[in-house]
Amino acid sequence: MADMIITNGHILTMEPGKEREFSKGMVVIDEGIITEVREKTQETADIIVDAQGGIVMPGLVNTHTHAAMTLFRGYADDLPLSQWLQQHIWPAEAKLTDNDIYNGTLLACLEMIKSGTTCFNDMYFHMDETAKAVEKAGIRAALSYGMIEFGNKDKADAELKEGSRFVQRWHGKADGRITAMYGPHAPNTCSREFLQRVKDKAREDGVKVHIHVLETETELKEMKEKYGMCSIHMLNNIDFFDSDVIAAHCVWLSDGDIKILAEKGVNISHNPVSNMKLASGIAPVEKLLKSGANVCLGTDGCASNNNLDMFEEMKIAALLQKVSTMDPTALPAKEVLKMATVNGAKALGINAGMIRKGALADIIIVDRNKAHMRPFYDAASHLVYSANGQDVMTSIVNGKLLMQDYEVLCMDEMKIIEQASVAAEDLIQRVNE
Structure with missing residues (x-):
């Protein structure tokens, strides 16, 4: 039976x-x-x-989230990216507590379960609390502690130690529903030396890497000024890329960048709604798919989306490619549905x-x-x-x-909503003190 x-x-x-x-x-x-x-x-x-x-x-697979950012849904909308980050999001994130992360993640899990996402890929802070929320909710997730060191050696050592501790603590837990990864934030917030160390550690531990890459034109300019090349070429030069890398966004790509990503088997998480809302640009998804690259879908966090609805993400992904290429046949329904299911599961290495x-x-x-x-x-x-x-x-x-x-059936829906609402109110009160 x-x-x-x-x-x-x-x-x-x-x-x-x-x-x-x-x-x-x-x-x-x-x-x-x-x-x-x-x-x-x-x-x-x-x-x-x-x-x-x-x-x-x-079930749909959301390959790029910051789940606990549900607490920032509708907070500081419609602002320039630098002002949004520096004056609002970063100061608020500095006040986050374990309780905030746990309740914000539970709210995200509830929203995803109700809207058809059965697995998500998350990078953030206080990740033990994220893992506990995933364990409770019954959903599947790939989780990584977001590491930023800005070239500071002491900070680099501490960040890698915490990232490794999280991997050792949570990889394979919750009846196999949780997989752990390493999560260096981005090439312009992590030094070349640190990124090399992270990739070596991930290979040693047999886990994947989740990273933001070329989300903005600002990153492109910073990398060219610092290294004389873009993020893709710098990462390729240190042997960072392979099929165990999930690169989120990948908006500002040249044809040469696309060739590298395809040849190395890198998984690209396309986040059209967030990229549109923050005016980051339009990722060349059609070119990536034609090159043979594995392209999947993500929502990003609720501060820049403002929901976790992968059905909405699919529709907008398809329409955005059509209008950006002026080709109504670009990214047809079956292809974008594949991105949200088959390709996402492949990226995260789940059956x-x-x-x-x-x-x-x-x-x-x-x-x-x-x-x-x-x-x-x-x-x-x-x-x-x-x-x-x-x-x-x-x-x-x-x-x-x-x-x-x-x-x-897996949680008390109204209780989760109430607890997250209280946590958000308390958080913003602390921010404004």
């Missing part, structure tokens, strides 16, 4: 090269793993999930992002019984251009129901 069977849903498997769909199929889950995907099964299960009228698909035998049972069910989802011609098109996060009715991670028929 299996643990769970999902029945009666329109199944979108997202298997590369196969693109199988079942208009009414069944997914069998046992011990957190998908064991069958077919139209009918002889198997029985303890839990039967009726997906009538729903699209059964892989998910598709519904097939042997994959992790990280699955969502999207409601088609809504006015904006009818008539129904093409599943990928509807998911990218019509759906939003509020259409997710069921979320499953590691074979466990976290939300069923819009009811959150």
Whole structure:
């Protein structure tokens, strides 16, 4: 007897090269793993999930977040980047406590579970609290302590020590739902020597690296002034790049940069909403994909988005490439859906992002019984251009129901919202003192 069977849903498997769909199929889950995907099964299960009228698909993978920044949602919007950071965000972040991070991350986990994200990739501070929140919520996450040293050797030693401690403490924990990474902030906030040390340590520990790269034109100019080359070439010169690197943003790329990223197998996390809101620019996603690079999607933090809705991110990613290239065929729905599932799972090294035998049972069910989802011609098109996060009715991670028929089962929803609201009020009061 299996643990769970999902029945009666329109199944979108997202298997590369196969693109199988079942208009009414069944997914069998046992011990957190998908064991069958077919139209009918002889198997029985303890839990039967009726997906009538729903699209059964892989959970979405958000490959770049700062989860606890939910506490800054709507705080200091519509400002120039330098003013936004220096006068508002950085002073507020300096006042963050363990309690703030825990409650802000729980709120982020709740929002992601309710909007179809089953795994996220996070870099921030007080990361033990982030990990505790992930453990409690039941979601999957790749976590890294954000390291900044500005060329200070004592600071570098302390940051790398903390990053290593976090990896040793949390990698593989929460029944395997948590993976840990190293998180050097960016090439313009970390020295070349420190970045080399980080990459060597990551290789030694067998874990991945999460880093911001060329998010802004300012970074591009700073790197050229300091090193006589851009971030991509500097990192390539120190053998930083390989398939274990997740590079967030990658907006200001030359054709030569794109070639390096593709050849080295670097995973690029595209964050279109944040890049638009902060006026950072438009990443050359079409060129990256054509080069063979693995491009996935992220939301960034709620201070620069202002939500964690990956359905919204998919739609805007597709539309932004179309208008920036003046080509309506650019980044079609199936390709951007792949970025949010298959490519994201590949970037994080998890056996998910598709519904097939042997994959992790990280699955969502999207409601088609809504006015904006009818008539129904093409599943990928509807998911990218019509759906939003509020259409997710069921979320499953590691074979466990976290939300069923819009009811959150893994936490007290109103309590999480209230605690985060109180934490945010207390934080801003401390900032203003």
